[in-house]
Amino acid sequence: MTGTASELAEAFELQRERLVGVAYRVLGSRVDAEDAVQEAWLRLARQDADGVDNLAGWLTTVVGRICIDMLRSRKARPEVSYEDRLPEFVVTEDRGADPEEESVLAESVGLALLVVLDTLSPAERLAFVLHDMFAVPFDEIATVLGRSTDATKMLASRARRKVQDPHGPAGEPRQQRAVVDAFLAAARGGDFEAMVRMLDPGVTWRSYTARRTISMRGAEEVAGRALRGARATATSRRVLVDGRPGVVSVSRKGKVLGVLACTVVDGRIVEIVSTTDPSRIAMLRP
Incomplete structure (x- = not known):
């Protein structure tokens, strides 16, 4: 050259x-x-x-x-x-993109694959x-x-x-989104039993805050936490996080308050990862 x-x-x-x-x-x-x-x-x-x-x-x-x-x-x-640190989320608009393209993105940069690659x-x-x-x-x-x-x-x-996804075949992205949407709708409606039905019995939730990392396991515990969070005044916007269904919580003034991503397998949510840490949110990849 x-x-x-x-x-x-x-x-x-x-x-x-x-x-x-x-x-x-x-x-x-x-x-x-x-x-x-x-x-x-x-x-x-x-x-x-x-x-x-x-x-x-x-x-x-x-x-x-x-x-x-x-x-x-x-x-x-x-x-x-x-497993002990927040994944480097790549957040994109959920505009109903082609399912195959969304699947490729999830397989390319998802946390699950990065964990396996590290072995x-x-x-x-x-x-x-x-x-x-x-x-x-x-x-x-x-x-x-x-x-x-x-x-x-x-x-x-x-x-x-x-290299096999630890959670197995995830299914169609649109089906995953439908599961997450149903779970969030149940949370907003206060339907605890419906929330539990959308969760895998061994579901985990890691929440990264400004002070610490909160981990919980089990459908009832996770549903209870989500139910309490649904009472907040923030609005939610659908997004893709590493190609997986997620939501961004936004205040009335348009400030991003938190990001949440879900992994869905066989029609149930098996993992939730979220952050409300302002310093982490500022570093999220748009």
Whole structure:
């Protein structure tokens, strides 16, 4: 690739969001992903751009290697697990998008998948993400990993067998939304028994507040908490959170007060994750 420094920077910016998407799915952290992409830019800036024939491919390779190093460092110095920290919600409008597209989004960036990916080795994780999510050819991934193409295919195959959503098949997104809507309607109507029927007996709810994390388990306990929250004066707006049905609570003045996301399996809610922490809400990805 030839051109001035400004042209190189412009070409990189065109690749940034794709690269962040790759890094986020490999690393499971938006902050870490942006750090990895920034490091790739610094390496590109030091590189003789004339020797780069395929900028997109070169950047994918570099970001992949950076992610591998970060994953290996993370394995050496374990951090807090995903189960103990708020997922990095990606909140989008629920406009009745194509169910298949919504399902792809949920499978790509949902918390459940990130938790499972964290059990893979760094090489398995990178091979799976690059090939199955971004259709990067195995020979290019092999270059990133420093392995043969056949060995890379085996890594991806092994990872694919391991990567199963812990909650099993979630069903159609519109069916999931219908379950959540029915649960919320029952809460607003004060129908405790109807709420319990919409919940899995082992349902969990993790609520992240400004001071602490509140965890509860069981349909009756969760229904009781939701019933108390339904009495608040805030209004609710339907959204998708990581492709899953959720709601945003908004005050009369338009201030976002909280975000809630649900995971639905076989017609019942099995998990609820929410936050009312203003500092966390300010960091939510729109």
